[in-house]
Amino acid sequence: MIVDDTLREGMQAPGLAYSREERLRLAGLISRAGVRSAIVAYPPAHPSEAEFTERVVEMRLFREVFGLGRTTVQDAETVFRTGAGIAMHLPFDLGHLDRAMEAVRYARSTGRPVAVAVVNVSEWSLERIVEISKRLDSLGVDIIQLPDTLGQATPGRMREVVSAVASSVGASVEVHCHNDRGLAVANTLAGLESGAQRADCTIMGIGERNGIADLAAVSDFATRALGSDGLDMDALAEAYRYLASILVSKVGETFLFDNLPFFGANAQKHTAGTHAAFSGVFRASEFSINVYAGRAMVEQILASRGIGASEAEIREVLARVKDESARRGVCLKVDDVVRIAGDVIGKGH
Template identity: 25%
Template sequence: MLIDTTLREGAQLFGAYFNTSMKEAIFSGLLALGVNELEIGWVGQDGLEELVGRVRKGTGRTRLSVWSPCREADVRAAASLGVDRINIGVPVSDLHIEKRLGTDREGLKERLARTVLAAGLLGIDYISVGLEDVSRADPAFALETACLARDLGASRVRLADSLGVLIPPETADLVRTFRSRLDMDLAVHCHDDFGMGTANALTALKSGADFADCSILGIGERSGIAATEELAAYLSIREESHAYRTEGLRALCSRVSEAAGIPIPRTKAVAGEDIFACESGIHAHALGRSPALFEPYDPDRVSARRTLAVGGKSGRAAIAHALHRSGLPHREDDIPALLEAVRDRAHRLRRPLTAAEFAELALIPEKEIPC
């Protein structure tokens, strides 16, 4: 169960500014993907009321939520938006309680009680309480706060590894601890500061969490969070436990990349241009026999394409396969000289050859092939 927060956490990315049309395009792509919940922004965000008004209808089964600080005034503002859910953030580490909020543990619980009760009185049916910086908090106090939220009428507790310091086994332990005490929805928000965001989110789902936050390309504060496209692809393609519509993922990633000014690395999981590209001789030859030998899933599942090219890493079998695939006339005796010419040109160009470049070399008479 994915809570996409590209329009909230993702919009907090340094230097990212999404205009209304960009937000609507991203929103439409996420609806098409079929995420379970869309956290569309935060209370006080410029243009939030207008955006909610424009997209509120026609969301189907996807729930619409907003994030709010743990303050009664902000909860009232959230209630006026008419969204399905409100996500109230409350820090539970002593460092945040003292330095950020200027209070103590008892003061924090009092503030939480007032805010959650106010949300209930305002008619908000589904209240989620996010325990921020839970990975650096006193576990007993964090669990006590979660139980308080439950007793006050909250529907969900969200565990936030706000600085991305956990590893999967620690995430599993954290989720199991809360799962054993809470008979309510449980979510996680995993930051990616040490590259563990997606792995932690997936581990949490496998360890008893009902929801995991994510954003397209993992964008967000600092290094961002778990990546929507990676989680959706794994859950739908590898695990086959969900029915996210992954064919539009790459187009959605490109849209977010353009809107946020974040280039997509060509080897980026799911979204990269070259994730189904192969030059290596052994792998290229094997792919020619059966793609399943070196591809984890069919490229069509994410609307990608397979690219086989010859270059400096190719061997005789790859050259022969390329000649056969291209329908170029050749003799077996031509292959050694052609292989040497291909490798030489690829090293000079510092890349694999295009189909036209390969054909040019293949059609040169043997005695004229530059060696």
């Protein structure tokens, strides 16, 4: 099954933030092309994310709708309230794995479909990945996602990991491959050939840093080589054209070059707050700021400008940053964060 992540992962493409209307229209176009499963938002990030997820669920555009969150009970509850399936990602630091598993157990108790991402296949040992996957399978997780979060895997590594996990669990296996080395499509196809039943993709391959696997390319392979149901490519082309118009108007025509592996500036930009919080894992030095921003990101931006702020002030700046990005449907710049911080720190809150 092709799983569309344009509506969620796409929000992590450097410089991009959808308005609610743009996102709903894009969801309709993706649905019209025949996509049956979609990860549509990150509801714990901001109320606008939860509201959008609820709306997509109500519209019944997809057979499966997932909202993403961390492996915490609080995030699982937030996604559950939207009516969507619960997708979760394990922490990059496995020191709190037992706590994460308790959150997974809670998510399973809701009766909703549960997908859990085992990050990161290019860094963790094969034995550790299989061990964690078996543990998730024993909890009754429906989908085990194997993401190449850093975009450093090779097709050989994806074949090795997917084969080992798929032969060890009863859950469906899904791959999610980043494109930092230009191998996202190749790694995704290797995963599908090795036993993965699902592939996470986006239109034009947009997403965090250099993005992930392109939806049309993976769909064509799945149809021709694996005999899966094909998408309506004419309808999909309309979705591609619409997203292209959004990118040109909001990010600019340079996005095409900026998004190239190796040479493009996007390789050095983070959008996800969870990535900025783990600077020892993710080494990008610039930020694209929207509702997916996090406390660590704001703290780093203010520190780079020599601005001191209390924990409460940082939280208030973050809340205002997210509100403004959601209201305007655009990414903010570092100067916007500094402006908002000036209001918070100068006037109190």
